[in-house]
Amino acid sequence: MRGAFLALLVLLGAGLGGCALNPATGKSNFVMLSERQELELGRRANQEIARQYPRYADERLQAYVQRVGERVARNSHRSNLDYRFTVVDSPDINAFALPGGYIYIHRGLLAYLGSEAELAAVLGHEVGHVTARHGVQQQSQSMAWGMLGQLVAAGTGVGAAGDLTNLLGTAMVRGYGRDMELEADGLGAQYLARSGYDPQAMIEVVRVLKGQEDFAREQAARRGQEVPASGYHGLFDTHPDNDRRLQQVLGPARALAAGGARESNREAFLGHLEGLPFGDSEGTGVRRGRHFYHAGLGIALSFPEGWTQSNGAEQLVAQSPDRQALMAMTLERAERTPEAFLRARLGGQRLVQGQPLGQAGLQGYTGILPGRPARRVAVVFKDQHAFLFVAVVKSGELASQDARFLEAIRSLRPLQAGERKLAQPLCIHLVRAKAGQRIADLAKDSPLPGDAEGTLRLLNRLYPDGEPQPGDWLKVVR
Template sequence: MRFRSDVAAALVLTCLAGCAVNPVTGSNDFVMMSEQDELSMGSQAYQQVLKQYPIYKDEKLRAYVQQVGEKVASNSHRSNLQYQFTVVDSADINAFALPGGYIFINRGLLAYLNSEAELAAVLGHEVGHVTARHSVRQQSQAQAWNILGQMVAIGTGVGAAGDLTNVVGGAVVRGYGRDMELEADGLGAQYLARSGYDPQAMIQVVEVLKAQDDFARDQAAKKGQPVKDSGYHGLFDTHPDNDTRLQQVVGPAHALQGAQQVVNKQVFLEHLEGLPIGDSADQGVRRDQQFYHADLDFTVTIPQGWELLNRPDALVMHTADKQAFIAMTMGEFDERLTPEEMLRKQVGDQRLAMEESFKQAGYPAVTAVIPGQPAKRVALIVKDKQVFMFVAAVKSRGSLESEDNQFLSVIHSFRALTKAELKLAQPAVIHVVTVKPGETLESLARTADLPEDKTARIRLLNGLYPAGEVKPGDMLKLVR
């Protein structure tokens, strides 16, 4: 296949303009932004993330994570960057990095780590993504594929060529991929060793995350449900258990380590004291089929068999097959408007049918249906100058009527908390104990504030899943 000469020349110029020395390997990488551009992009993305994900409020824990992160980053290939390590108030098992040194770790992942060395391994892995400029390289490849597609389309006169190239480019750069994840592991292990930690902690973190996958698989099998994705970087696509390549990339870091290897299990666990498991008080707490929010003073009932997705911007309930859902959001009420006028303002130009005004637990409320495909049930409840807005629908051209009774049951379950329910709105939290003679993991687990399979969940929380045991003197994370 022959390219027109002007297209070929443009490609050559693009490649020449996009070559930069990789700070890790010293080889030339194809990138299309300077380090200053990278820092600017990271700073903007950081502000966007903060708008979507709340920061965990425990300043002592946040300062500790920043301290450990800085220690690891100071021994990296890009120690000149100003790294920012942020703890996110989310129960999800995840951590991620933005360009320029902005690194996030969810409190949900912190809960399942068992030493400072493991924390350093997670942060070191994310620092590895930053130092190797993985996100920048992905961004540049995506831009290059788009440029190539445009030039091929111009050079050939075939507009579909651009679409085809975008598809190929998307397949090439989707996700970090196995090689970049392993490179980040290898780099993280180097940074661990240089910081005085055992690089084997990188393997231990993978085992912690693999246990999450095993636990989810076992729970799903018990309930006859499909297994959900693991979440953390698609980890188990890139890190099979006892993977040979993972051992190979971590192995060389052992030559860099000194005689002293920091673990700091006790210090780490002490910082986890009081850390919420699952939902936090700021986000609201689910207990069985009820959702409680102390700060906002409300509760709603979740339909039997439905799942709950508690997002920073919305509370979403949906059927197990995710075909029917109802989402609740919140905003300020405009006192110049009636609830009915406020609802019409919220839905914009969409037509409302079956509009009905009522009192919900003493609060002004209105509900209606937006006709269409799919039709939507909407509702608005005014409480203490706040608006609670509900939007519900059935996907895949399903009938609204098939789930409308469930939607209405959620809306009509909204009410203020009773005094007795204020305690239920408080989350279960980690409480660290020292195992005494005569105590067993099973006997201690029986006291845990957990919904089911308490012993298995306590094992998972402490890196002992599926069959680990404890002995007197061991420190153990319980949930109270």
């Protein structure tokens, strides 16, 4: 059995692809895609990303990010690629790259950066993933493990063998991992130095991300909740200044930059942050406590007291405090009657306790899908839009939360004139620090939810206990 398994491994390695010289590192990597296939993979993935992640509707900011990104990419190992840099309308602290040169940075990460050099560091890191073909390596490994699973299952007659190799493959490709992230940092820092930026900005960005992780852990501890999983990067257990491997990969870039010009362009960058939505934007809808307002769709709705909302690119999700009750709302195009629409979406599944909805001049339909677990489903029509709800209790009976589910569904209503202001987002504004001004003073009147002081400190690189100097530019939110 073991011999047959090893033989299949040898056959797989000989037949599926081979090693290629990495254009950025000079190392030999296992890849199964040519550059032409890589570009096609990126193009197709970009089309899907564009559907899932809305583009931030500020073309001046988009053009600025494209210029900075192109400056870095021109000094990369694969300057021949057509790089596309896009700001995503999302409050998440994230950035990512697709094979072939499609690079995205979330609006939420921009808010925490402090200079053009730091923006270039983020974009340079993502360019590093592209030039080192990390996405291609990841895709090749995934393809190989999938094919290996099929071969092992066929060769041994044991279907579980396929499951085993799929698990191994999943563990291998679930993320870039520390080695690839460090490699991208090192490459990005080199591109920064070649572009005239200070490669130290890479450390500053990692410091920003480390502060975010520390703050999230502190907030979770205060609430008695589990520590959240690490987000973007999420690699360094110690302070980045003390991370030996990070310092080692940035060493060549510092040597390259020695004696040369080192731009930061702080004020030019901060000027582009003036008026940037912080948290939710008008285009994606605004959460305020247990309420949700969307000016573009002209709706408002409310969830039970204490429930949290997650405003994603494709759906709005609300959860009970114990995370056992879950409710999602998605948007589709209205067609036929609400009942016919809902039954068509259920694809013939049995719907019980069906009843029409009529609320604030809107028409809808709701019912229960039996099963384990049972689900409350509903649709409400407004104009040409169909707001589709699915609600479930993870462990327990639907009846324990069904009244709350129905209350939230029935709260969907047209946005009133007096609520228009509530549908406007909080935005970043730049002010000069006055003598004796403290972050705690700014936090007292801040509309920021939760720990306003901690958030302002993070925004201004003063976390956990720093204070501004007179004349410093400060980001405030109002």
